[in-house]
Amino acid sequence: MLFAYTISCVEITDITATTVDVPLRELDETLGIGPYVTNHGQVESMERVLVRVDTDEGLTGWGEMRVFLSPRATEAIIEDGIGPLVIGQSPFETERLRRQVFIEYTNIELFFAAVETACWDIVGQAVGKPVYELLGGWSAPEQTTARNRDAADAEPAAEQEIEFAFCLGILPPEESRVKAREALDAGFSVLKTKAGQNWKQDVERIRAMHDEVDGELEFRLDPNQGWTVDQAIRVGAALEDSGIYLQYMEQPIRTNAHQQLSNLTSRLRQPIAPNEDTYIPHNLRSLIEAGAMDIAVLDLTPAGGIGGLRQQAAIVEDAGIPFTHHCAFDLGIRTAVILHAAHGIPGFSLPPDTTYYAWEGDVIESPFEVTNGRIRVPDEPGLGIDVDQDAVERFQI
Incomplete structure (x- = not known):
């Protein structure tokens, strides 16, 4: 009865968006990665939009996303576009809200995702359960091997930890060696590096890092659509000739070229993993039907939140395709x-990617610890985090 009462009575009363800019630790620091160079530019700090959802019962939930175009534009879409559509409604009805929000000419799910995760945070707090329990899969650990890869030898505490992949920008081969050693020494088993500016140097960087760690790291290579088909084939073949088999090659060519991706999957023994392609509605089924995807790299934000991610996960799992985040x-x-x-x-x-180890600061009161490449899942109600308002003010732009 209490649960039914909670569902019927809690209403969203306000949605606010605040942008912060947090710097990355510099490359000369251990596990520092700034400036983080990609095929499209470089990052020394990152603007993040923090979304707060308040209710009439005094419960507050939080979400977070990257800036779209500008902080002002992103905040306006969330507060002035989505806010009026969901204020006065129940945060328990996340799926109905996700399906009803609509703004013409805009993929509004991209912006709704942060509101949706804040609603999950509120629901978990209201019923006194962590969000992962509301999702139901935690009770089937054999089906969630990202957190159970070494279950036979793991300590009991490790059952609630998620393994992550270390992420690194484009660096010269010798500098990449140093970071590969740092990642291995810190307990990571997978390193993802950006690529795409010079495919020959991309090959040399992977060779240098593989040599530095004696093959003890697996590698992911992500050019962010930066190669042509023939370049991707050359990269994959050159690494194979060196005895290096990537965990996957992420979105090597432009999006919406599914037949070309299919050709890559048939010509290379390096697994192909679309990422940006999965941001486009209904592309997952097209990629599966074309045989253009060995692994899926999903993202809950363009998916519309946790509910959208769960829907995508079901699609690729049903197709027998491994996936990560x-x-x-x-x-x-x-x-x-x-x-x-x-x-x-x-x-x-497969372990999700992260750069969490490289922030100069955070906006939560008890920042996560990355230990042996793993982070423990919070077991407090909701998301299990409290936002540090002083930190928000310090980083706010």
């Missing part, structure tokens, strides 16, 4: 969401 320079709020999702949605079989 993308990193967008996530602070503590979105990192918490990813932890709950990877722990609570069955099928995550």
